[in-house]
Amino acid sequence: MSDKTSHDSDVSFIRALAELLNQNDLTELQVKRDYGENDSLNVRVSRAREVVQQVAMPQQSHPAPMAAAAPSPAAVPAAAANEDPASHPGAVTSPMVGTAYLQAEPGSPAFVTPGAQVKEGDTVLIIEAMKTMNQIPAPRSGTVKRILVEDGSPVEFGAPLMIIE
Secondary structure, X not given: OOHHHHHHHHHHHHHHHHHHHHHOOOOEEEEEEEEEOOEEEEEEEEOOOOOOOOOOOOOOOOOOOOOOOOOOHHHOOHHHXXXXXXXXXXXXXXOOOEEEEOEOOOOOOEOOOOOOEEOXXXXXXXXXXXXXXXXEEOOOOEEEEEEOOOOOEXXXXXXXXXXXX
């Protein structure tokens, strides 16, 4: 294959990967294409995605109905409020990219709420990835301290989902 033909083929391949990235709402794709001994193409296609980190705090004008059951944000020490939830030893992180759901279906009760006791293996939420609903089990027994994602929000691989202590 001539160098020009190889280059055109590689460019078409990369364009096809970029199109796949957009069509499937992915943030990154990495592929290695081997042509032969000592001849390969490594491609990593990614796109920036606006990441909005939301912290659930009751608003003063609209108090949460269960505010009495959950500790108030003022009770959390300032150092803990600024701490990265992913570095918390009780953090449950996302094993995949997808959409997080806190309940089995709209209108049904949530799998867990802050303050709930869970046993290792209990389903704490669902992540939809490629039209497949993946149950996410509690990695340990304990109490759900914080839920860090909203129902229906997109999650990245390794993103903290909740804190179980």
